[in-house]
Amino acid sequence: MHQAVGEIVWLDTQLGKLQLYADRSRGTRATAEYSITEHETRVTVRRDQQFLAITDLRAGQQVTIESKDNGEEQLATKITVEPSSAPLFQRAEGTIESIDVTPGTFTLKETASLGAAGVVSVFVFNPRDIVVMESPSLQPVRLAVQPGDFVKVEYVVSNGRRHARSMMRYSAVPGSTTTTTTTTSTTTTSQ
Incomplete structure (x- = not known):
């Protein structure tokens, strides 16, 4: 033991x-x-x-x-x-709508939280400290997340702001499929 x-x-x-x-x-x-x-x-x-x-x-x-x-x-x-006076971490899942590394903010359109589906929330983070993992990998790695990525965020609310601590990026939104349609056109000019 x-x-x-x-x-x-x-x-x-x-x-x-x-x-x-x-x-x-x-x-x-x-x-x-x-x-x-x-x-x-x-x-x-x-x-x-x-x-x-x-x-x-x-x-x-x-x-x-x-x-x-x-x-x-x-x-x-x-x-x-162990008992703690520090606030417990909360979780949110959804699609990243925008991310700005300079001030350390990103917006998340929540999809999994009861009563919060479709709500856009703003999170703050320290780009040097946040740990991003990719499912199903078990190793934390430095990943570049982009708008459109589906993620699960662990955060704490402090001074009215959501401070992200870690993020798990999923390869695709569970239960959905994406279809891409490409349209091409040809223009012919006669003189």
């Missing part, structure tokens, strides 16, 4: 993966990856011993993970969420 304390960088409950910035001695941090499952991973809150589902976990939360060897990977058997 192994134990690690740190901050959740990202998690994908459908893929069953969680990445942690594990706190090490003398203030150094290392990244560790864990397998998580709905039936084998227990999630509790330290303060009140309340049980949660793995879908209740969010990027940015401080946690203690107990894990065991499961072949070549670590299986998280228990995750204890």
